Amino acid sequence: MSNVFTIDGQEIPFEPGQSVMQAALTAGVFVPHLCYHPEFRPHGSCKLCTMKVNGRPATSCTTPAAAGMEVENNTTEINDKRRMLIQMLLVEGNHFCPSCEKSGNCKLQALGYALGVMSPHFTEFFPDRPVDFSHPEMLLDFNRCILCELCIRASAEVDKKNVFALSGRGLKKHLIVNAESGRLADTDFAVTDKAAEVCPVGVILRKRHGFAVPIGQRTYDLKPINEQVERFKPVTPATKEKV
Amino acid sequence: MNAPNRKLRVATTSLAGCFGCHMSFLDIDERILKLVELVEFDRSPITDIKHCGPCDLGLIEGGVCNAENVHVLREFRANCKILVALGACAVNGGLPAQRNHLDLRDILEEVYETEGGLARGSKIPNDPELPLPLDKVHPIHEVVKIDYYLPGCPPPADAIWKFLTDLIAGRTPVMGHGLLHYD
Numbered sequence: 001m002s003n004v005f006t007i008d009g010q011e012i013p014f015e016p017g018q019s020v021m022q023a024a025l026t027a028g029v030f031v032p033h034l035c036y037h038p039e040f041r042p043h044g045s046c047k048l049c050t051m052k053v054n055g056r057p058a059t060s061c062t063t064p065a066a067a068g069m070e071v072e073n074n075t076t077e078i079n080d081k082r083r084m085l086i087q088m089l090l091v092e093g094n095h096f097c098p099s100c101e102k103s104g105n106c107k108l109q110a111l112g113y114a115l116g117v118m119s120p121h122f123t124e125f126f127p128d129r130p131v132d133f134s135h136p137e138m139l140l141d142f143n144r145c146i147l148c149e150l151c152i153r154a155s156a157e158v159d160k161k162n163v164f165a166l167s168g169r170g171l172k173k174h175l176i177v178n179a180e181s182g183r184l185a186d187t188d189f190a191v192t193d194k195a196a197e198v199c200p201v202g203v204i205l206r207k208r209h210g211f212a213v214p215i216g217q218r219t220y221d222l223k224p225i226n227e228q229v230e231r232f233k234p235v236t237p238a239t240k241e242k243v
Numbered sequence: 244m245n246a247p248n249r250k251l252r253v254a255t256t257s258l259a260g261c262f263g264c265h266m267s268f269l270d271i272d273e274r275i276l277k278l279v280e281l282v283e284f285d286r287s288p289i290t291d292i293k294h295c296g297p298c299d300l301g302l303i304e305g306g307v308c309n310a311e312n313v314h315v316l317r318e319f320r321a322n323c324k325i326l327v328a329l330g331a332c333a334v335n336g337g338l339p340a341q342r343n344h345l346d347l348r349d350i351l352e353e354v355y356e357t358e359g360g361l362a363r364g365s366k367i368p369n370d371p372e373l374p375l376p377l378d379k380v381h382p383i384h385e386v387v388k389i390d391y392y393l394p395g396c397p398p399p400a401d402a403i404w405k406f407l408t409d410l411i412a413g414r415t416p417v418m419g420h421g422l423l424h425y426d
Contacts, residue, residue, distance in 0.1 A: 090335070094344075096337070096338070098426045100426070103426040118334075118394065120335050123385055126344060221421075223420075224420045
């Protein structure tokens with residue numbers, strides 16, 4: 001049997017070991033995702049990449065591709081659920097786009113546009129979250145954190161610094177800085193770190209670089225996110241290792 | 244666009260907003276001449292009518308930050324067949340809601356009593372004519388049922404035009420790339 005499965009009836013070739021998500025991205029199929037990054041091991045937590053694999057919902061980033069699978073991706077049913085996931089993420093944090101430097105480059109916002117999220121639908125939490133302005137070159141605005149753990153993975157696996165972590169459980173789960181003081185300035189975090197560039201939303205931002213690219217000319221202003229499929233880059237053995 | 248067989252009545256208001264959405268609405272420029280062939284305005288800053296009568300469409304700018312906002316919003320809901328949250332503040336609270344993690348009394352005291360540059364003896368205003376502020380600022384869908392949302396700070400004039408012409412023509416408004424903005 002050849003290494004092919006179908007997504008929404010389209011034949012998708014894959015290499016053994018690839019996930020459904022990797023094969024889909026390689027074939028240029030748009031898959032909404034926030035916690036997945038081609039250079040890191042899949043996490044399966046944001047659930048936006050959920051597809052129906054042989055009739056059962058599964059996160060495509062953690063589902064190994066197998067020959068003959070029948071996968072549903074871009075359907076009304078699945079996109080309705082993805083829209084609801086975005087709405088839940090929006091009300092859980094303080095996502096005030098008009099004042100956010102990430103606006104136009106933000107994946108959460110871009111997916112909201114692509115999926116047609118017109119309202120938060122749910123009751124806003126308006127949580128009280130801090131801003132860490134202590135580091136000379138970077139700032140942290142925890143109001144926007146969606147707990148994708150990309151900065152945690154990047155700092156631990158690539159930078160070998162372990163600057164970030166999650167603390168608390170359930171609704172109280174939140175991103176913290178691994179320092180006695182809890183301040184970013186008291187870590188060895190650097191502007192050149194991988195963790196400084198992976199945030200899909202506007203939590204980890206570089207100081208004194210605001211609005212270098214004007215609103216209206218940013219990544220997802222130019223083309224919607226569903227027309228900018230990140231082609232899959234193979235994971236290097238170093239990042240595949242368990243940490 | 245096929246014109247409906249009578250003019251639709253439209254009411255608009257700004258609650259906890261800055262009138263930026265109304266300014267963006269006026270940014271449809273000369274298209275407003277086409278619009279007034281299809282609609283007539285009830286309560287709105289454009290007409291200065293003080294209370295809303297039965298309407299087909301109500302456009303609400305701004306969230307709910309005080310008691311008067313709640314009354315106005317309920318009056319709109321009671322009179323408008325279709326109620327629309329227009330702009331970021333109506334949709335999710337927007338800028339005024341950025342006070343929600345602060346204590347209301349602390350804010351009022353800082354602004355009216357303790358901040359530098361105030362006249363000696365300044366007090367928090369307490370006139371019966373002033374609507375009482377709410378503890379938190381709320382998006383309008385947390386108070387009444389909302390039928391449509393058009394985000395943006397403000398929504399671009401082209402988005403408002405597309406939204407209104409879609410709705411008047413009996414279509415579900417669809418905002419494509421470039422028209423749907425949260426900022």
